[in-house]
Amino acid sequence: MLEPHYYKDLIEAGCDEAGRGCLAGSVYAAAVILPADYNNPALNDSKKISPRKRYALREQIQEQALAWAVGIVTPEEIDKINILHASFLAMHRALDQLKIRPQAIIVDGNHFDPYRPLLEDGSRGEPLPFTTIIKGDGHYQSIAAASILAKTYRDDYMDALAKEYPYYDWESNKGYPTKKHREGIRQHGISPFHRKSYNLLGTGELSLDFK
Template identity: 45%
Template sequence: MIYSDYNDQIKKEIYDKYDLVAGIDEVGRGPLAGPVVACAVIMKKDSHIEGVTDSKKLSRKKMLALKEDILKDALAYAYGYGNPHLIDEINIKNATHRAMEDALNQLKLRPDIVLIDAERINTDINQLNIVKGDLKEYAISAASILAKIRRDDIMINFSKIYRGYGFETNMGYGTRAHYRALEEYGETPIHRKSFLKKFHERQLSIYDL
């Protein structure tokens, strides 16, 4: 069941009933290049770090500052990845689910329940799927921040290998500079071919004029 009305009462019931609550979130569904990255994290029940929220609302500087406190209060955390080849092979939604499942399965502690941002994954662990969970649920917000930092780090490293695409700033998203680089240099091995179909179709239509 996907909850759109997740509130403090539901949250209290969950944390009263279960000892180990994991939050899962992913980052990187929309980019033209790079992996989708998921994180699963189990936070201490009494953890309350000021400023933890959806990573999309935070600067990298703020996330890096929060990361230290999150890891101090995390009982366990792990990452999962869907690389560009997997995304092209099974599509982004399925690759995202695979990354979430891998992150969950790699936790050193088995949670009693998993709280996920509006997705349902393949697991025998109880799960609650929350619309806008990265805003409404603390554990999901923490997972969102860790996943975002990990993915940004990956793309910054790729920018040193594949120069000219601006991966260190656009993180693989389709900016004007990124599209110009594609026109000039072509695809890299970390580009998602299935995401570039429209780009290539547009190029072909130009050449056909």
């Protein structure tokens, strides 16, 4: 069973991302604030849960969380600032949208760009305390909840793109570097949603023309 909270006496938001290792598509991140006494034994790392269960849990999280939000960073932005900082920016954008301002943050992984909360006058406050937790989505409920929201909303996005760009098998691989995805790039070039700073063909060369 996952732990309910890391910061016991603070309003805590858990954050996680989805799509960091993909060749195409935006990176998504979610931030979730759960009630102090929350306990959902079904929560776990989204990668260890079936798609059907993930979507059922998404509904539960959205109904039961005190606050939740999803942030997005586009492929163009990823190419400009690199995927590590893009992942953190997506988390910051999710945190900005929360209807309750957190007092602390826990993040899946071992790095994070400090988050300065958005104030009512449009300025930024002092950085919030945060803790990075390796495999945090398997240890804390709010991070697991964030991983499920980020994963399901990104999957929805990639499924929609797959209908527009059917060459890359995105409905199956969600933009990750599979054999069929790279074969699609070789045959058809890249789409407007591919990350041009990535090693798209796996050979060190980039295919920059979309046919």
